[in-house]
Each structure stands twice: as C-alpha cells, then as structure tokens.
Amino acid sequence: MTALTHLTMAEALDGLAKKDFTAVELTEAHVRAVEAVRPFNIFITETPDAALSMAKASDERRAKGEAGPMDGLPIAVKDLFCTKGVSTTAGSHILDGFKPEYESTVTSQLWRDGAVMLGKVNLDEFAMGSATITAHQGETVSPWSPGAPGAWEKKIVAGGSSGGSAAVIAARAALGATGTDTGGSIRQPAGYTGTVGIKPTYGRCSRWGIVAYASSLDQAGPMTRTVEDAAIMLRSMCGFDPKDSTSVDMPVPDFRAALTGDIRGLRVGIPKEYRVEGLSPEIAALWDQGIAWLKEAGAEPVEVSLPHTKYALAAYYIIAPAEASSNLARYDGVRYGLRVEGGNLKEMYENTRGAGFGKEVQRRILIGTYVLSAGYYDAYYNKARQVRTRIKWDFDEAFKSCDVILTPTAPSTPFAIGEKMDDPVQMYLNDVFTVPINLAGLPAMSVPAGLGADGLPLGLQLIGRPFDEETLLRVGHVVEKAANFTALPPFVA
Template sequence: MTQLTHLTMADALKGLAEKQFTAVELTEAHVRAVEKARPLNAFITETPDKALEMAKASDARRAKGEAGPMDGLPIAVKDLFCTKDVLTTAASHILDGFQPGYESTVTSNLWRDGAVMLGKVNLDEFAMGSANITSYYGDVINPWSPGEPGNWPRKLVPGGSSGGSAAAVAARVALGATGTDTGGSIRQPAAFTGIVGIKPTYGRCSRWGVVAFASSLDQAGPMTRTVRDSAIMLRSMCGFDPKDSTSVDMPVPDFEKAITGDIRGLRVGIPKEYRVDGMPAEIEEMWRKGIEWLKAAGATPVDISLPHTKYALAAYYIVAPAECSSNLARYDGVRYGLRVEGNSLNEMYENTRGAGFGKEVRRRILIGTYVLSAGYYDAYYLQAQKVRTRIKWDFDQAFEQCDVILTPTAPSGAFAIGEKMDDPIQMYLNDVFTVPVNLAGLPGMSIPAGLGADGLPLGLQLIGKPFDEETLFRVGGVIEDAAQFTATPPFVA
C-alpha cells in the first residue's frame, strides 16, 4: 500500500471508505510527518492531541454511515484563520498568546465536513510578503531546497504569504492546507513548491474569522497536491455567510464534477502584456507548452489584450497598504496580544506597535497611512481605485473573446532566502502575474507544469470569469494530465 502521507485526498477518502485504514491511522502517520518536517519551520503550532481526537470522532461517524465529504482527512491551517481555543498569531509578535473564543467560518465548514486539524502553519507576518521571510517565527524553508535538512547549502523560499501551507503540502506533511490570497499568496507559493492552489472569486469563501490584511482583496482558498483534491476541499470551504457582508449568496457547485477532461471548443485567452521584459526563456517555453497542451485537447487559443496590466502592481501597492493601515489600527495592546507598558496611553500604543510589528508590516502601514492622508488621498488612493476599475474592465472585455485565460503564475522559480530581501521592489515583482486577478476579484488557479533547468517547479496560471471556478477545474485537470508532474521535492516527510 502507498505510504499514507503520500496519498491524495481522493485516494485517502477511497481508502477510508474501503476500510483499508482508519482515520486514526491516517492521522497518526501525518502527526509523525509533522514532527519529521520541523526543520522546514512550516508549523507555528502543532495540535497532535486535537488531531487524534478529531480522527477518533471521524472513525465513529464513518462506522455509523455518517461520514462527511472530507471525513478523516488531515489538513494544515494557515495561522491567519481564527481557531477556537488554539493559538492564532498571524505570524506576528503583536498577537502573542491570542487564543480566539470563536472559529472562522471557513475552518468551521471544514470541521463540519470531517477534516482533521494537524496544526497552524507559518506565513509572512499578517500575510504581507512573497517569500515567507517576514514571520516573527522565522523563515519557512522550501522542501525543494537541495541538500539534507539542517545542512542545506542553499535554502529556498517557499513563496508567500502562504509559504507554510505550501511547504507542508509539498513535503507530504498534510493532505491539504488552507491559504489566503491577497495578491497571489496562494498561487505563487503553489508554483514555487509544485502543488495546486486556487484563489476563488472574491466573496465565494467567507472572510469572517480570518485576520484581515486588505479587506477588498483577501480571499481564502485550498492548497493541495492535485486539481481534484482542490475541488474536494474548496467545496467544503465555500458557502454563504451572513456574518460577512462580502459573502455572496450563491449555490456551491460540486467542483469535482467539472473535471471531465473535455475542453473541446473552449477559447483560451493569451494576454500579450504578460510577456514581460526579462522573463526567463524557460517560463516562456513552459507557457508555450501549456498553449499546445490545450490546443491538442480541442481548445482554441485567442490573443487578447489587458492594457492596464502594467499599472496593476502600482495600484495594488497603494490599495493594499491603505486597507492594511486601517485594519491593523486595532492592534493597540489594550484588549489582547502583546502589551509593552509606557508612561502614558499613547506611549503604550507606540511601544506595543513598535515592538509588535515587523519591518515589512511597519513599512506597509506607513505607506497606507500616507496615501490615505488628507493631502494625498486624491493623488494616490483615489487614482489607484480608478486604475483598479480599468483593470476589471479589461478582463470584462477580454472575456467577451475567451472563456478562460492562461498565463505563467510567477516570473521565476523559487529563489534563495536572502536573495531579494534588501530590495522590496524586486520582492513585490514576484506578484506581477497574480495581482491583477485580486484587483478584479476573479478566480485564479496555479497548476504545476514542469521543472526548470535548475530542477525547481514552475506553474501555469488559469484565470476565470467571476464565479466560474468550474471552468478552471475543467481546464486545470487537462493541464495536469498533460504535464504529468510527478516530481517530489528532495525533502519529503
């Protein structure tokens, strides 16, 4: 029998249903994998006792014929989702000791459907970063780093902000993980680690109980090893939530049924603006291969234009910091988390926020406060919102000519920790292909498409119409079958 930690979610569900193993046995194997993977620093909080308790309950339900759609599947939770009575940190010092008395809607949905929580995984602080190197709890190591644990000659980043989620799934530590995507934080780390990640349409998953970064951009989604697994997990994560004013009241499709392999007659948009200067030839070649795979399956490539793409990063890095400066104003040391005393209330605020927030978070708060200030609101924030509207309009126009859009996920493969740390602009450019999707509120998916010359995974991105995740799964399944990506990282738990 295949090693339990190497199963896909779909195979694990089949094995559980056929009584090849129990949820407890499956969970015990993954708990051991979590321990073995500690050198990756993927987890902030491990919850083995809770996991085994949930697994026992799952076995009891299955014995009664009451198993849910994800019953017995061990997953990791990005430490941005509030989990009742379990430490929730957003990878920040300022949330020291915070144990929510409530559960986020997304994780509630997962537990309702029988998923098992292995623990809370690392991320860039407050989801601000593209490499998982801004966490108070230290850098996450990409399992694709060459060499042996503890003796890595070159430690690679797993992408960010959902780097802990990506590393845990790629290293066969968890069958899947929750992520959040504000400007590419699911898709880019999925590409860097050779897994599948989908950012659903804004409003598809509730944001209630997810620590906010930029409220008009944040969206939860699954990170798994296959397209089918993402379909299984996303169905459980979705659903209308009256507690979230941005949650959309729409039926949740059975995404798995969309994976038919039949894309005949589908029009695939190829945006000319995504051929950026300096993009490595191997990424251009992989993109060309992706087009050929879809053509061979009966789809028709269509050249399209997204003319405002070049302004997307600039607009994003005004809108996102503006919203973060507002959202993070609540962390003051008064009600929960870190408190650093001072001689006055204002001094306590200053001391707490100065000690509690890391360098990148402070940078974004300052940018956001600046662009929202009275003298600059019209010149920066208002203009960025106008650009955002034009970007959305570009996509609306493009989707009159095509059904789905194909692009690279990221302009490079994984890079070494420390390579771009001194240049925030270079770090921000990692999101050049993913940010427009968030600004327009569209669904996007990254699928592993092959290895670069350095042996590191590269991903292709699919962009869909609003609330048309089914087409992404349909096309994503075809790319997955054509790519036959079976490579495993050097480090596997």
C-alpha cells in the same frame, strides 16, 4: 500500498471508504510527518492531540454511515484563520498569547465536513510578503531545498504569504491546507512548490474569522496536491455567510463533477501584455508548452489584451497598504496580544506597535497611512481605485472572446532565502502576474507544470470568469494531466 502520507485526498477518501485504513491511522502517519518536517519551520503550532481526537470521532461517524465529504482527511491551517482555543498569531509578535474564543467560518465548515486539524502553519507576518520570511516565528524553508534538512546546500523560499501551507503539502506532511490570497499568496507559493492552489472569486469564501490584511482583496482558498483535491476542499470551504457582508449568496456547485477532461471548443485567452520584460526564457517556453497542451486537447488559443496590466502592481501597493493601515489600527496593546507599557497611553500604543510589528508590516502601514492622508488621498488612493476599475474592465472585455486565460504563475523560479530581501520592489515583482486578478476579484489557480533548469518547480496560472470556478478546475485538470508533474522534493524523494 502507497505510503499514507503520499496519498491524495481522493485516494485517502477511497481508502477510508474501503476500510483499508482508519482515520486514526491516517492521522498518526501525518503527525509523525509533522514531527519530521520541524527543521523546515513549517508549523507555528502543532495540535497532535486535537488531530487524533478529531480522527477518532471521524472513524465513529464513518462506522455509523455518517461520514462527511472530507471525513478523516488531515489538513493544516494557515495561521491567519482564527481557531477556537488554539493560538492564532498571523505570524506576528503583536498577537502573542491570542487564543480566539471563536472559529473562522471557513475552518468551521471544514471541521463540519470531517477534516482533521494537524496544526497552524507559518506565513509572512499578517500575510504581507512573497516568501514566508517575515514572520516573527522565523522563515519557512522549502522542502525543495537541496541537501539534508538543517544542512542545506542553500535554503529555497516556499513562496508567500501562504508558504507554510504550500511547504507542508510539498513535504507530504498534510493532505491539504488552507491559504489566503490578497495579491497571489495562494498561487505563487503553489507555483514555487509544485502544488495546486486556487483563489476563488471574491465573495465565494467567507472572510469572517480570518485576520484581515486588505479587506477588498483577501480571499481564502485551498492548497492541495492535485486539482481534484482542490475541487474537493473548495466545496467545503465555500458558502454564504451572513456574518461577512461581502459573502455572496449563491449555490455551491459540485466542483469535482466539473472535472470531465473535455475542453473541446473552449477558447483560451493568451494576454500579450504578460510577456513582460525580464520574463525568464524557460517560463516563456513553459507557457508556450501549456498553450500547446490545451490546443491538443481541443481548446482554441486566442490572443487577448489586458492593457492596464502594467499599472496593476503600482495600484495594488497603494490599495492594499491603505486597507492594511486601517485594519491593523486595532492592534494597540489594549484588548489582546502583546502589550509594552509606556509612561502614558500614547507611549504604550507606540511601544506596543513598534515592538509588535515587523519591518515589512511597518513599511506597509506607513505607506498606507501616507496615501490616505489629507492632500494625498485623491492623488494616490482615488487614482489607484480608478486604475483598479480599468483593470476589471480589461478582464470583462477579454472574456468576451475567451472562456479562460492562461499565463505563467510567477516570472521566475523560486529563489534562495537571502536573495532579493534587501529590495522591497524586487520582492513585490514576484506577484506581477497574480495581483491583477485580485484587483478584479476573479478566480484563478496555479497548476504545477514542470521543472526549471535549476530543478525547481514552475507553475501555470489559469484565470476564470467571476464564479466560474468549474471551468477553471476543468481546464486546470487537463493541464495537470498533460504536464504529468511527478517530481518530488529532495526531502521526500
């Protein structure tokens, strides 16, 4: 039998139903795996006792014939989701000691459907980053790094900001994980680690109980080993929430049923503007291979134009920091988390925020406060909002001639920790293919599609119409089957 930690969610559900193993046995195997990946600094908080308690309850439900759609599946939670009674840090020193008295809507729905929590995983501080290197708790190392754990030949990034979520799946220490995506933070780390990540349409998953970065862009989504697993997990995560004013009240489809394998007659848009200067030749070749795979499956490639793509990154790095500046004003040392005393209230605020926020978070707060200030609001923030509207219109126009859009996930393979870190602009360019989708509020997913010459994973990105995750998953499933990505990280292999 396949090792319990190497099962997909679908296989694990099948094995649990057949009584090949119990939820407790499945969870125990993953708890041991969590202990084994400690050198990679994936987990901020491990919850083995809670996991085994949840697994035992799952076995009891299954014995009564009351198993839920995710019953007994051990997953990890990005440490941006509030979990009742369990430390929630957002990767920041300023939230030291914060244990929420409430559960985020997304995680509460996962527990409702029987999922088991292994713990909280690492991320870039407040989800601001592309490599999971800015957390107060330290950097996460990708299981794709060559060499033995702790004695790597070089340390490879897991992507970000959901790098812990991507790494834990690639390392076979969880069957899935929650992620959040503000400008590519699910899809880019999925592409970098040979895993699947889907950012649903804005409003599909509740944002309530998720520590906010940029409220008009943030969206939760699943990160898994396969497209089928993403469909399983997404169904539990979605749903209307009256506590979130941006949550959309519409039925949640059976996403798994959409994986028919039949994409004959579908039109696949290929945006000419995504062949950007500096695009790696091997990524361009992989993109062409993806087009060929879909054509062989009966889809029709069509060229589309997204002319405002070149302005997306600049607009994003005005809008997102502006919203972050407002959202992070609440962390002042008064109500919860870190407090650094001062001679008066103003000094206490300054001392707390200066000590509590890392350099990247401080940089984005400063940028955001600047673009919202008097005299600059119209020149920067309003202009960026207008560009955002144009980007949305570009996608609306493109989808008149296609059903789904295919692009690379990232412009390069994952890089080594230490590279690019001194140049924020180079770091921001990692998200050049993912940011436009957040600005437009569309669903998108990354599917592992091959290995680069350096032996590191490459992903292809699919972009769908609003609330058409079913088509996205159906096409992604076809890409996954054609790519037949079976490579394992050195740590697992």
